[in-house]
Amino acid sequence: MRRFLSDYGMALVLLLLGIYYSVVTFALQDPSGASGGEQLAREVLARLGPSARVLLVTRDTREDIAFADAARKHLExxxxxxxxxxxxxxxxxxxxxxxxxxxxxxLDAIAANQVTGSWAVLRHVSTRFPQLGEVPVVTPPRYWWPNFLKADNLRNIADQIVIIAILAAGMTFVVITGGIDLSVGSLIALSAVTATLLIRDVAGAEAATTGGMIGACLAAVALCGLCGLFSGAMVTFFQVPAFIVTLAMMLVARGLASEVSNGASIYQVPASFLWLGGGADLFSVPNGVVLMIVLYIAADVVMTRMTLGRYIYAIGGNAEAARLSGVPVRRVLLLVYALSGGLAGVGGVVMASRLRSGAPTYGLMYELYAIAAVVVGGTSLSGGEGKIFGTLIGAFIIAVIKNGMNLTGVTPFRQEVVFGVVLLGAVLLDRLKGRLRLRAKPQASKSS
Amino acid sequence: MTTKCLCLTMVALAGLLAAGCAEDKAAPTRPVIGLSVLTLTNPFFQEIADNMQKEAAKHGYDVVVVSGEFDAARQQNQVKDFIVQKAAAIVLCPCDSKAVGPAIREAHDAGIAVFTCDIACLASESQFVVTHIATDNYAGGKQAAHALLEALGDTGGKIAILDYRAAESCLLRVAGFKEVIRAHNRGGGARVEIVAELPCGGVKDQGYKAAEDLVQAHPDLAGIFAINDPSALGARAALEKADKDDQVKIVGFDGQPEGKQAIQQGKIYADPVQYPDRIGRETARIIARYFEGEKVPPQILIPTGLYRGKN
Structure with missing residues (x-):
């Protein structure tokens, strides 16, 4: 029980949250697509019989066309x-x-889906067009299902957390070594601006090829990696506290982003640039989410299966002891900060792609969300312990809370209050966990 | 014991969330309009939201208000949430006129009618926007120029503009302003010369600094046009400190309560006034008309009124 709680407590919180929001967002849903059209046809036939004169009203979206085609086929x-x-x-x-x-x-009836049925023109048809007689609007029967658990919404949650989760993966490395990286939010802006600027000025703006775009994005990621490397060098060679170095880098990176973009959005990029952040090629899972999962699996392999991971934990536990036992502390630290910068660069590219433009205002406060995801995920800010997938769970907890509050209509200001309280609660939990481990028997403490 | 403590904390945590979410849960059975504004910290947008809500309720719609707080990515996520909630219409005051494009595209593809208010979409996706409702900023800028010419009287003189180039609305104000000044100079009145155009970010402290520099560079400055009230008030404070407040006439823009009060006290000469209440109401009306099946115009401009207090 204790081991379970200390290892998977946060997964349990995520589960509880999911259950909670499933209950409170329980609402009437409307059938859509081909099956919805079929149900509509059955409803019309049941209520009016096959001799009815029916007007079918839908929109011209893909989902509605399938709906209308099915309804039409069955009615005819x-x-x-x-x-x-x-x-x-x-x-x-x-x-x-x-x-x-x-x-x-x-006209005997208007057949519609819930959306078109709620159009005022159809709701008021009997008063506006009395010549047609009393015309009922028939829609398919509704069913109960939580808004939170709709496939679209779950996809949304995953999609919305991609950027913060990618930042948080890099942040986890840094935090486990006992450091912190405040520059990642600004590096998003720098990366987004660099990538779009290169596409506009070098790769040929709207006419840029796929290769050109990939090149521009890689250059942006490399630039951010170099920024991270620089921060790492300051931390390792000059012993400047990571907090100060990365605070400086935060200002420098955002300043640079504003400088090169002249303070405005850069939007002269091809429409296909949207692919990474807006496309969904694999079983309609958004491409950004696929990228996030791949990065997390890679990060987990590094942390649990590779020597580098052991070094990172060792440095966080006790840097001096690690050095004495032969860990190349400086090289590992440099690499960790460069990785964090590079991952921030990836996040920036995803954001630029998603918004199909780059602007120096991107990523404000994102470093704090990333740190929040790491802490909520159970990584200790004093270094030495933490799990990559814990961070992913932390990121999802943040995403679920935000999404849930939007779905239930909590005002924006109150959302921030709740969010702050949750963060505090997570840290509290971390403290309690520490106490739990101190009291636990030695063999239980090894298992963490 | 500690295990219990741990469990308790987790339950408390979940409870806190519940507390944060348990309100405003009147199940919206009426069609929903999703509104995402630039920021709720500016009373201007609060007024748009309040009036849209009131007017929409009359037509049988609920309005859900969220705010992007200058973060284009956050606003995009809010649009995605509106799509999942199957909003009937989405109204945006874009955080970024260019970056808002993909979000508009996504809503349009989901069959949701998109409207913009106050700030226009400048990306190619603006073709998917049903109607844009905003202040007639160009005409407002002209009004400001006429007011400043009136304040300068027969003497003419040197004037300066405090601008904000990131916002399309402010660019239009300055363009309208300049056109009237050019026409005036061609018409052969006392010559009015625009000696400087400085960025002020639309905020007080930067307006203050810009005006401070202005009176150093041009001690004989006669007038300032500031693109909104905060920058006008900042400029006024700098002029008072430099003892130039009688010599330099200021015309602002917006007509927010603080600006109106300054005009009453004679600190600002006049303001073209925006009507956020009318923008909000007009947006709700347009949406209602759209769903009644009417063809609605692609753009509705609300004229400004000139507020001049006791002058």
Missing amino acids: AAGVQLVGDVRGRPYDARAELERLVAAGGK
């Missing part, structure tokens, strides 16, 4: 006469209704 198969099939915006529906009135046609 049952012998229902469709007097019209609108696929568009509210004024298309209105134009069709006006056409019907002018032609002196009659």
Whole structure:
């Protein structure tokens, strides 16, 4: 029980959160897509019979077209006469209704999905078009399901945390060595601006090739890696506290980003640049999420299977002892800070891709969210312990809380208060865990 | 014992979250309009939101208000959340006129009608915006120029502009202002010369610094046009310190309560006034009309009024 709690306590919190939000966002859902269309057809037939004159109203989105095609197929198969099939915006529906009135046609029902059914033009059809008679709007029967647990929403949560999670992976390395990296938020801006600037000025702006874009992004990541390396050098060779070095780097990087971009957004990039942050090629999992998972697996391998990982823990536990036992402390520290910078660069590229532009204002306060994810994930700020996947769980806890508060309509200011309290709670938990371990038997303490 | 403590903390943690989330949970059965503003720390946007909410309620819509707080990525996430919630319409005051493009695209592809208010989308996705509702900033800038010419009287003189180039709305204000000044000079009145255009960030402290430098460089300055109230008030403070407050006339922009009070006290000559309440109401009305099946115009500009206090 104790071991379970101290190792997986945060996973449990995440689970509880998920359950909580599933309960409070329980709401009526509307069938969509082809199956929704089929249900609609059955509903129309049940209520009005096959002799009804029906107007079908949907939008022209992919989901709605499948819905309308299925409904149409089933209705016509049952012998229902469709007097019209609108696929568009509210004024298309209105134009069709006006056409019907002018032609002196009659209507028994309007078949719609929940969205088009809520359009005022359809809700008020009996008062606006009395010539058509009393026309009911038929929609498919609704069912109960939590908003939180909808596939779209779960995909959203994962997608929204990608950038912070990538930063947090690098931050975990740094924090485990006992340091901190405050520059990552600004490095996002520097990376986004550099990548878009290179695409605009070197790779040929909107006409840039895929190779050119990849080159620009790699250059941006490399630049951020160098910034991290510089911070690392200051920490190792001059013993400047990491807090101060990275604070300075935070100012320098954002200043540089503003300088080279002239303070404005750079948006002259090809539309295909959206692929990394906005595409979803693998089983409709967003590409950014795939990248995040790959990076986390790689980071976990480094931390648990490779000598480098052991060195990192050793340095965080006691740098002097690590040095005496032959750990190349300086090289490892340099590498760790460079990695953190490089991962921030990757985060910046993802953000630039997602917003299809780069601006020096990106990534404000993101370093704090990254640190929060690391701490909530159970990594101790005093160094020496922590888990990569703990950080991922921490990032997801943050994402779930934010998403849940948005879904339940908590005001933006209150969201920040709740968020701060959660962070505090996580640190408190960390303290209690420490006490727990002190009291536990020796063999239990080894297992962490 | 400690295990119990640990469990208790975790339960408490979950409870806290529950407390944070348990409110405003009136299940919205009415169609929802999602509004994401630039920032809620500026009363201007609060007023847009409040009036949109009130007006939309009359037409049978609920408005959910969130704020991007100048973070384009955060605003994009809010749009994604609105899509999952199946909002009927989304209204944006973009945090970044260019970076807002992909979010608008995504909402449009999900079949949601997108409107912008106060700040326009300048990316190619602006074609997907149903209607843009904003202050007529260009005409407002002209109004400011007429007010400043009136304040200078027959003597003319040197004037300066405190601008903010990141915002499209402020660029329009300055463009309108300059056009009137050019026309005035061609018309052969007492010559008015724009001697400087300095950035002021639209905030008090930078307006203060810019005005301080201005009176050093041009001791005979006669007028200042500041693109909003905070920068105008900052400039006024600098002029008072340099004992130039009688010599230099200021025209601001916005007409927020603090600006109006300064005009009443004679500290600022006049303000073209924006009407955030009307922007909010007009947006709600346009959305209602759109869902009634009317063709709505791509742009609605709300004219400014000139506020001149006792002058």
